[in-house]
Amino acid sequence: MGLWPFAGAHLSLGESASEALRNLRAQGQRSALALLGILIGAASIVAVLTVGHMAQQETLKMFRHLGVDMLNIHAMPSDSATTGVLDRATIEHLPASDPSVVAAAPLINDHETVSAGGRTATVAVAAVTEAFPRLMTIPMRQGRFIQSIDADSLVAVVGAGAAEKLSSPGAPVAPGARIALKGYVFTVIGVSGPVPFTPLDALEINDAVLVPLGGARRVFDPPEPTSALVRLRPGTDLDAAGRRISSALANPTATLQVIKARDVIKSMNAQKVIHGQLLTAVGAISLLVGGIGVMNVMLMGVMERRREIGLRAAIGATPADLGLMFLIEAAVLAFVGGMAGLACGLLAALVTAKVSGWGFSVALWVLPLGPGVATLVGVAFGLYPALKAARLNPIEALRAG
Amino acid sequence: MTHAILEVVGLEKTYGSSARPTPVLRGVTFTIDAGSFCAILGPSGSGKSTLMNIVGLLDQPTAGSVLLAGERVDPGSAVAAARARNRLIGFVFQSFNLLPRLTAWENVALPLLYARTPRGQRKPLALTMLEQVGLTDRADHRPAALSGGQQQRVALARALICGPRLVLADEPTGSLDSVTAGEVIALLRDLNQRLGVTVLMVTHDRDLAGRCDRRIEMLDGRIVADETA
DSSP states (O other), rough: OOOOOGGOOOOHHHHHHHHHHEEEEEEEEHHHHHHHHHHHHHHHHHHHHHHHHHHHHHHHHHHHHHOOOOOEEEEEOOOOOOOOOOOOOHHHHHHHHOTTTTEEEEEEEEEEEEEETTTEEEEEEEOTTOOOOOOOOOOOOEEOOOGGGGGGSSSEOOOOOEEEEEBBBBBBOOOEEEEETTTEEEEEEEOOOOOOOOOOSSSSSGGGEEEEGGGGGGTOOSOOOOOEEEOOTTOOOOHHHHHHHHHOOOTTTEEEEEEHHHHHHHHHHHHHHHHHHHHHHHHHHHHHHHHHHHHHHHHHHHHHHHHHHHHHHHHHHHHHHHHHHHHHHHHHHHHHHHHHHHHHHHHHHHHHHHTTTTTOOGGGTTTHHHHHHHHHHHHHHHHHHHHHHHHHOOHHHHOOO | OOOOEEEEEOOOOOOOOSSSSSEEEEEEEEEEEETTTTEEEEEESSSSSHHHHHTTTSOOOEEEEEEETOOOOOOOOOOHHHHHHHHHHEEEEEEEEOTTTHHHHHHHHHHHHEEEEEEEEHHHHHHHHHHTTOOOGGGOOOOGGGGHHHHHHHHHHHHHHHSSSSEEEETTTTTTTHHHHHHHHHHHHHHHHHHHOEEEEOOOHHHHHHSSEEEEETTTEEEEEEEOO
């Protein structure tokens, strides 16, 4: 008998598979235990791939929401100053002075105590200009956003979350309502709808009160922008543009920090990749353990079924038939584990999606992969027991107790 | 008009190392005519089982040759031997060797699996064979639900389903009480006459051997007596 005795088999694959299922059911509990490792392995692989796929979809969604060509220039205080500031006029002149800039908006961002009616809350307070909506999509639920006519008036736009915090029964925060901030009374002109917060955003609009930058001196000290949001023309070299804009905005008070949207998304993805690698490692180890489990079950099966092997040999099974019988049993066992793993993996991905607030989506190519990898593992680890069955001496096998 | 179904010429089998060889068969030659019912007798260690294994193409002789229905099967090819066993030989064992998780008819049909008989034809063939051994009403029983005699009859049906030229029965009644043993031998004899299949049976039982056409007696790896009734 050669090293590869499977060349002379003559049973159909479907028939062998149904025979295999039957034999495995006869082994019951032991088969189930071997399945567990395969199941966990296949499940983690399916979960990794599906979660990865969903994360990619979410990233794409975020790209669509924000665009990747955003810069956030933040003024950190330099050694000689206590507060770093930017020059508002220079920021607003950027679209005209730099051909790669589509829009630019100055921003002051802090936290303050705000009260309305009987309620008081500490929320983000930001001073912005009418240019701000060109850089961040802000859906308005009620009223309007800050416009150029507001100049230095005592008006405010309240984010959905902040409005909820400040509203009391009978005194909702809505256009016309009044809110107190640093001893001044601001009239609410608009309430924004809920905006998904991403790590890219300069501030969480939901939880903020926005006032016109023209009147910022009432609230902020110094009343000068601390950040500039810049949208660049698609395809612009972000590094070069970042350097150019930094030098345009450079002043002795500040050390400028340039945050690029693309970098933030990249680092978010890198984090996911690390998580993915960990889960893949878990999956690989589980599959290995599962494979050894399959080998163990099959070896015990070969030992226990020696008489059957001898009998089958006597009635005409070739070594190939016998080897293939056990190989297919191992493959079927692993396939069943792989199918169960697919179900568990998708369930885990569904839970991940629910917890992360992502949309659940499955890449179709993942579906055959879980059971496929599991079956491959089954075949790989079933090979040795199958060879053992094929090489059994029929006379000794028949004599076995 | 008789012709030989089995020709055994100068068969030798030696176990052990070449330094300390243990000869088990020392030149066995005989011929069995088609359709005969033949017993092989002898004490344990006389070489009966080894002879049966070599004739049954489960073992290879050290020297000599076996011709089955005029064919000489290449003793070196496991595949050729398996095919020849499936086609030409039916085995009956002392311990029946039925697969416990298969029903009676499925056990009978098992050799058809390796004969590449289409799936749909197997059950009717198996049921016909069960009818021949008088177990039609037990077709869907598992071996555990059958008596010893019934199990051996299922095993007989299995041995005959591929239409073998030669049935090799190794102590077929060794696990049965004497009444049941008599019934099984009567059935075997009946099938031998009705189907014309040649039977070669190893037995300890001189009574049973007495019912055979021919008795070959072995001792120490040689044939010491060969009488035809």
